[in-house]
Amino acid sequence: MPGIEQTHALSVQQAPSPLMQRSLQILQASLSELKHLVGNEMRVNPTLEEVTSSRDFSLLGGEPFSLQEEWDTYFVQSNFSSLAAEQHHHLINSLIEASTLQSSLRKEVVLMETKAEDISIALLIIGSLNEAGYLEASVEEIASLAKARPEDVDAVLRQVQSLDPAGIAARNLQECLLLQLRRQGKATHLESRIVKLCLNQLAHRRFKEIARVLQVPLAQVCRAANHIAQLEPRPGRILEDSVEPFVTAEVTVRKGRDGEYHPILNNAGLPRLRINSLYRELLSREGSNREVREYIQKKIRAGLFLIRSIQKRQQTILGAAEQIVIRQQKFFEEGFTGLYPMTMGEIAKAIGVHETTVSRAVSGKYMDTPYGVLAMRRFFTSGYRTKSGGFTSSESVREEILRIVAGEDRYNPFRDQEIVALLRGRGLLATRRIVAKYRVQLSILPSYLRKKVPAP
Incomplete structure (x- = not known):
């Protein structure tokens, strides 16, 4: 054995x-x-x-x-x-102190009018945020580190979530979007109902199903979905270092x-x-x-x-x-x-x-x-073979994908296989797997998420 x-x-x-x-x-x-x-x-x-x-x-x-x-x-x-x-391995320290998510939030925390114990808890919360601005530690874990009650940590968390940018320190995407909608005064609006009850359908743009579940007109769902699409799913990147x-x-x-x-x-x-x-x-x-x-x-x-x-x-x-x-x-x-x-x-x-x-x-x-x-x-x-028998670089393939997507019909976007066919028509022998890989690298959504639904 x-x-x-x-x-x-x-x-x-x-x-x-x-x-x-x-x-x-x-x-x-x-x-x-x-x-x-x-x-x-x-x-x-x-x-x-x-x-x-x-x-x-x-x-x-x-x-x-x-x-x-x-x-x-x-x-x-x-x-x-x-x-x-x-x-x-850098030989010297950076000449510029980078403005990170945590450093920016710490500056806001010290200005909070609250007890010293709460500031300590707030700093622990900030230290537990990931690059996207989401809270990775649980309330119980932070309470254990701070030697505080979970309800006290929860109260401080709400204070941290009131800082800029909106949606910071959320524990998941749903909470992140709801925090931003609440900041906009839409806590009781259709947008918040959709995020609370139909987030999965929204992700797959199943607007008719959302209208049926919430019993509202499809036109209102489309308008609300367009508004939700303008929210920031990764609020932490707003505070990413803007100094190149x-x-x-x-x-x-x-x-x-x-x-x-x-x-x-x-x-x-x-x-x-x-x-x-x-x-x-x-x-x-x-x-x-x-x-x-x-x-x-x-x-x-x-x-x-x-x-x-x-x-x-x-x-x-x-x-x-x-x-x-x-x-x-x-x-x-x-x-x-x-x-x-x-x-x-x-x-x-x-x-x-x-x-x-x-x-x-x-x-x-x-x-x-x-x-x-x-x-x-x-x-x-790296490179790919062209129809003429030559080679072209992966950078060229990415540029062509960007051009294809930029010129597509927003109401009928190209699927990956269709992009493959268009690339072949331009002499680039890329596969569907390569197109999907480069699409992700270029932060291009799948076709069903790029599709715009016309208002009825």
């Missing part, structure tokens, strides 16, 4: 050295993170100085070494996956005089470093203190490693960007429908690096294109 058993196995894996970890962090760091990292290093390493002249500088003598070879050896021997490379994280494009793509698009690396604000000549002289002097010499040597080695790591980072990003532009020329001419299927393995092979190096190099990096500032990862898409 098979069962669970313990086994022991020995394996040899290369563990990344501290210097290797440092170089990988520099490779994966965004431009703003890199600027802070360089600034911090300059504060602790006196041998580093910024080059102020336009004249380039050379590194201190010595045998050159290849960071690329070290990266590739590490990735191959450790069987490092591209998925793991996506886990971006500030990003700086690593690469700018512009059309040259030859009519082709070319990438330009953005080095603006990134200090150009070199080793201070004073410390070189101190190191070469006869009779220098041994401890001083060792200290200077250590700092110079650290400075050189930082300089070379940054240079290699910039070379890798520019190399990847050049290959992206070469392969995606149609995108720069036509937009997203011109995206061509492309993998990181193709780029890695073209520039002679490991695939995971490309993954780290484009992670958190942005490219300034004629169609806006886009994440470099967006250019790597």
